[in-house]
Amino acid sequence: DHAWSACFYDTVQSIEWILEARHLDDTTVVFFDVLSVRQSGVDTFDHRAVTSMLDECDGLFCAWTCDKASMIRAKRLFQVQYAFVNGLVVDYACPSGALACTKHFAEGEMEFGQFDPAVAALLISVREDEIRSQVK
Numbered sequence: 001d002h003a004w005s006a007c008f009y010d011t012v013q014s015i016e017w018i019l020e021a022r023h024l025d026d027t028t029v030v031f032f033d034v035l036s037v038r039q040s041g042v043d044t045f046d047h048r049a050v051t052s053m054l055d056e057c058d059g060l061f062c063a064w065t066c067d068k069a070s071m072i073r074a075k076r077l078f079q080v081q082y083a084f085v086n087g088l089v090v091d092y093a094c095p096s097g098a099l100a101c102t103k104h105f106a107e108g109e110m111e112f113g114q115f116d117p118a119v120a121a122l123l124i125s126v127r128e129d130e131i132r133s134q135v136k
Contacts, residue, residue, distance in 0.1 A: 006065045014063035014093035021091070021098045021105040021112035031057065047078070054082055059089030061098075064119045071126050074133045094119045 015030060031053065054060065060083040064071065083090050090101040097113025098105075099120075105112050 006063065006067070006070075010065060010095040011063045013095040014061075014098070017093045017096075017098040017113050018061045018091050021100070023106040050079060051082055054079065054086070054088065057088060059083070059091065061091040061093055063093050064123065065094065066116070066118050066122060068122050068126070068130075071122060072130045072132050074131050077131060092123070 015032075018024075019028065019030075060079060062076070062080060070076070080090065084102070087102075089103045092099040092101060092115070094116045097111060097115040099115045100110045100112075104110060
């Protein structure tokens with residue numbers, strides 16, 4: 001999962017941190033939702049399609065930025081919650097590092113690189129009453 005407000009380069013950097021931290025090679029399949037969504041401007045969200053897709057995955061990683069509006073998207077948090085409840089590996093990443101949320105990285109660490117403390121502070125500050133079904 002990624003932040004729509006992030007520049008593409010930052011998202012790719014986040015993906016690289018996760019792949020390296022998990023010791024995944026270049027043949028690893030990574031589903032990147034931005035390449036599969038309808039670009040028509042129609043905002044649709046099919047819970048069944050998302051849960052079906054996640055059921056086929058080993059894990060979920062979220063590429064976070066210092067953008068609270070992207071952190072409080074209900075669609076995004078639904079995916080994170082579904083992954084946690086269903087025992088998937090959940091990792092968080094930013095352009096400078098990654099955090100292992102449910103399973104240590106290959107060398108036993110929980111942080112790889114340096115996860116941005118400003119992003120972490122924003123994530124911790126999210127309150128349930130702030131969650132929005134749409135970013136306006």
